Amino acid sequence: MNPFATHFDSLEEFADRVSEVLQCPITIEDANHRLIAYSTHEHYTDPARTATIINRRVPEKVINSLWREGVIPKLLSNSEPIRVEMISEVGLGNRIAISIWKNKEVLGFIWAIEMEQTWTEEQFELLKQAAKAAKNLLLQLQIRKHKKEERIQEFFWKLLTGHFSSHNDIIQQCHVLNIPVYPFSSVVIFHFKQEIQPQVERQIDYLLKTTQQLAVPLYTIDHHRLTLLAAPKSNANAQADIKRFLRSFIAQMNERFRIEVTDGAFGSIYECYTKIEKSYKEAQTVLNMKRAFSHDLGNVQSYQELGMYQFFDLLLEKKRDGDFYNETLEKLKQYDNRHHASLVKTIETFLDHDSNVNETAKALNIHPNTLAYRLKRIAEIGEIDLHDMNQKVKLYIDVKLAKYEASH
Amino acid sequence: MNPFATHFDSLEEFADRVSEVLQCPITIEDANHRLIAYSTHEHYTDPARTATIINRRVPEKVINSLWREGVIPKLLSNSEPIRVEMISEVGLGNRIAISIWKNKEVLGFIWAIEMEQTWTEEQFELLKQAAKAAKNLLLQLQIRKHKKEERIQEFFWKLLTGHFSSHNDIIQQCHVLNIPVYPFSSVVIFHFKQEIQPQVERQIDYLLKTTQQLAVPLYTIDHHRLTLLAAPKSNANAQADIKRFLRSFIAQMNERFRIEVTDGAFGSIYECYTKIEKSYKEAQTVLNMKRAFSHDLGNVQSYQELGMYQFFDLLLEKKRDGDFYNETLEKLKQYDNRHHASLVKTIETFLDHDSNVNETAKALNIHPNTLAYRLKRIAEIGEIDLHDMNQKVKLYIDVKLAKYEASH
């Protein structure tokens, strides 16, 4: 009765059997669109399938199209086979697809290419049986993977916390754990609005496994945070690549799964794996600073872009020791208190806007001349020369530092 | 024969005796123009003398006049009495003055006011005898002072190196050593071109004791450096007061004694005596930074004015750890090397001149449009927004820091 009720030695054998029964090419993917097995009978194959087999994963643009078309959401919501119309822009022919379920979780997909004739009810029924049969085969894979996962997680945390001191040791360890090694990497942290629940983890895993903007050899989740190692393809536009990845990850989490990612940040890009710890700390610094200076650092994602805020932790420490007290700032604060004025706010905004009078006036909703007058007063009261870069830098840092101190 | 060849219980008694013999008011000062004794017979007294007695020191403007008139140089060069013409601007009447010598050192001065009749040869002779007699009396004072000096020196070094942790302990110690206590103080360091020789020490002592711009309760000399505690009169213009003192000290050392003081600097002004250590470190930092950034910090004397350079030591340390590597700066350096251009110099000068195109162009001897072009290139190559204060600050600091690192 059921043509798949026998033992299969491998998934490949299974794929071939399904292909034989249904008389069409078959591809089996895991939940992250990685290729698990494919049939090898001689049949017509569309370009999307060829690419998938060569790369051992579904090309990202194909995945994106399938999301846009609503195919994947449908597959994730029920276990019925569906017909997928050709999407010629990405080389996808007419297909039939079905998801493979274990309890309420999707383990993977079976794709069949629809040949000349449209499918009969019987064929659909057979495919459903195949999906059921695939479940057990896939489960074994899952379990194997799961055990390995834990060791990998531990390894990643060791990397993040600077447990290893030799690059070569790390590389060797990667080989043992079968973690791919890349020449450049940077630590990325995403902060989620809600604590990350197990079902969200699957969606994160999905996005990370499917993205092709960069490789994500390692990631870990705890509480609100997703921390991952990102390996950009080239060194040339590495920064830009990671930035793009951040943007699209946040957008996709939101669009596809309605999961809000509050913030994302990444550290410098290093070649040596021992620097992962540093990159991790940098990424954390970026997040901390963004929290303290959301207004100033709204568009900042990388440690490089943090600019002077890079050394705020360090400076705050010294400031706490009572070092660099700023006479100018104190005088301005004093004046503000005594006359409930807002010279500090004024100078801060002025410096925020690169000493541009008009922009600053607009930002403060005051007449440019008013600003000019205030600046004259600031120069007098604070005994500062507003055309002296050194003095301005010191004041700017001290103003921001005072805010930072207040927020800590 | 010699009317002074008896024992005197005190210098006051001596002064009265001289006054009696010469029939005129007598004032005795030490080498630093501090009042040591004065006669109390009823005689006419000029305003300068009154002021001297009230303040227990010769008013600074009087000292300055006497220097300008060449009186004091003459007194310091030989032991003959000289006639000093009236200087009415400073309330000085006609005087006769003589210096008191021990070996080749001047211990002090005797001043006599010339009454109606001009002095006879005999009177001059008597004054010379008085000066000789004063020597022994003054010597006792010197010796007493000298022993105390050593303990005071040690105490000062303890203050500078943070040996005490309680303000009250320090104050008490000051009382024991008879060191006056002031509400505000700051550590000042002068760097001399030549190593400071013993005879120069006397001249330093002289200047410090006679200055009235501020009090100098403690000072110490080693090698090229004079380190002192400066107590400004009021808190209001304390900074300005100390700055004026620095300027005039350096000028006077040069004008009066032809001694070159290369540099002077001072730390923050603190109320608590335990902060003297900090002020000392700050003053040292100022000197160090001025050496490294002579071009940028030519006019800087105080820690406050150091601005962002205040935290360069700290930053350099971190930089050495490989933290904050600046992508922009590296790219510009790279470009400079590859094309022997001078983008780094250009941006540095630009920022030095507060982002003013015209000034910068002038400083670099290039056409303003050339500068504009270079800035456009810098923005492109360094991927920096030259209207973003944060980025500019970071770059500015990194440029200067790179220089600092190179110089260390």
Place this chain on the structure above:
DNA sequence: ATTAATTTTGTGGATTTCCACAAAATCATG
């Protein structure tokens, strides 16, 4: 040596900034 790319300098005009002055509004204080 030639060519292409890059850099420097020049010109003119639109725009913005800077300043001085004055009037109006607001604030502080007795």
Place this chain on the structure above:
DNA sequence: CATGATTTTGTGGAAATCCACAAAATTAAT
């Protein structure tokens, strides 16, 4: 609440900055 001091806003013109374009000079690379 009256008064003077301080702050805000308005106006107009001189000065500067910015920008686009083009020519000249320099440099790099074949």
